[in-house]
Amino acid sequence: MRLSQYPINTAKETPAEAEVLSHQLMLRAGLIRRVAAGLYSWLPIGLRTLRKAEAIIREEMNRAGALELLMPVVQPGELWQESGRWTAYGPELLRFKDRHERDFVAGPTHEEVITDIVRRDIKSYRQLPVNFYQVQTKFRDEIRPRYGVMRAREFIMKDAYSFHTDEASLQQGYRAMHDAYIRIFTRMGLDFRAVRADSGPIGGDVSQEFHVLAASGEDAIAFSDEDGYAANLEAAAALAPKDPRPAPREAMSEVTTPGARTIEELSRMLRVEPSRCVKTLLVDGSDQDVVAFVLRGDHELNAVKAQRLPGVALPLRMAGAERIARATGAETGFIGPVGLRCRIYADHSALALADFVCGANRKDMHLTGVNWERDVAGVTAADIRNVREGDPSPSGRGHLKIARGIEVGHIFQLGRKYSEPLKAAVLDESGKEVTLLMGCYGIGVTRVVAAAIEQNHDERGIIWPEPLAPFQVVLVPLNLQKSARVREVADRLYNELTAQGVEVLYDDRDARPGVKFADAELLGIPHRLVVADRGLDAGRLEYRHRRDSESTEFPADEAVEFIKSRMR
């Protein structure tokens, strides 16, 4: 593409509306334009990247045996009433009526439609398993769209749905998608993790999320530095310490600690490490009572784990001052497990302490030299804390690292959640009717593009992973308007590379060098080729990868081979 014929409009200044870097860069580089809250147009250069992401996804879905189809954005309300989601989905589901006053929705997802297709067209177990997928625009009327294309109301999603007669086949189909997703994100050149998602009350290991690692990610994930273990922070198990608890050495004694309400203040006042202190949090119990959680001073309560325990009120709620006073006779900051008469859960690592410090259940008083069993009884051991960087991995290999991630994919075993109400069933070998098992598998295509930028940029702009770059090569001629020699070499290079299938962005604008360099870097094109009189005097051109800090020179007549060797 000749830039002189494409009206790019890059901006030096950061648009005020954009908060995250990928959004800022996408606007500045002219990849997208906002139309309304959560609605974006994709301009030609941005669309090229979007199409590349889609192409990789299609290739890998097809390779995995999935069949592409296309379902409408607008769906009849009836189907949603049938599945029960007409009422269950909430205001995020955009509903409207047509001129005949019939209910319709703008599809946020397509389980209903695909299940409807399958129940009409699939009649026999012999036609199964199948996996249908599409790349389609979705609409979710988010309360608060933000971060540009990362959390838009309208977005493009690849969604796939598999159907099976038995559990083993579902497992197999799920596995195939898992492997396809690994190939997809690997091919896109992204640093990502497949993460165990909290499976919630349903239970079972049936859901995995795919996260692109990026400092600005919305989710915290924990992963092993030695094997493939990765989990949402909420879902990552904290192992009990291996070493046995040391024997008590100190006697328990009371100390005055005026005003020391936090572990930090306490630790400073008594000159004791926070990891030798214990904190006691009280939450509402499912009856009138409270439930106590005891954690090491340097650990944090994990609400998801805590609210799964018997006796805890749902959702998890910290106890109010009144209940605390009734249960302990003290106030927050001075609570401890000694003599506490309520259900007590202690985290494994708190239980591994000996001679620790805790609240005395009296204002401005703490206890030192406290020991389990000797001084505190009736405690239930549990995993109730967030894992921390450096904790041993629950997989048994390596230690945990914590990173932030952007969720770009989710695979899920749905079971009969939709096939049951929508009555999707076939006859099996024995002529018996079986309700189909279903899996669904999503990738946020538009979000992947934003996530790629979030992960790959510097102060000058985007640094595209090559498989997603809108162009592979940016050709920058200097003094093009005056130097016939530069024009001739640059034109020839553009034609030759283009003829060989290389995607070249040819900056033939009448602009100063600084402008061209700055735009090339903002746009993030991986390979830059500079044609200038200075180099041509010696018969040389200049090459620089977007990640390089220095340019390299090479003979001008080997340009095509040179650039192709760099692109491998």
Add this chain to the structure above:
RNA sequence: CGGGGUGUAGCUCAGCCUGGUAGAGCGCUGCGUUUGGGACGCAGAUGCCGGAGGUUCAAAUCCUCUCACCCCGACCA
């Protein structure tokens, strides 16, 4: 939906408190000089000051209502 904030040129923003002829930088157009890191000079174009109502001799500025957008909290690819 609750809380906070912003609407002025294509973009980033000043002006508003204390009412009196609409501003800057970037971008855009023309001409000239310049040409290896977002150049310089000269000349220009561009505004329903988000909208409606009110107060006033006079409103971008004060008041009321309204709309849009942004930010902080519960969902999700």
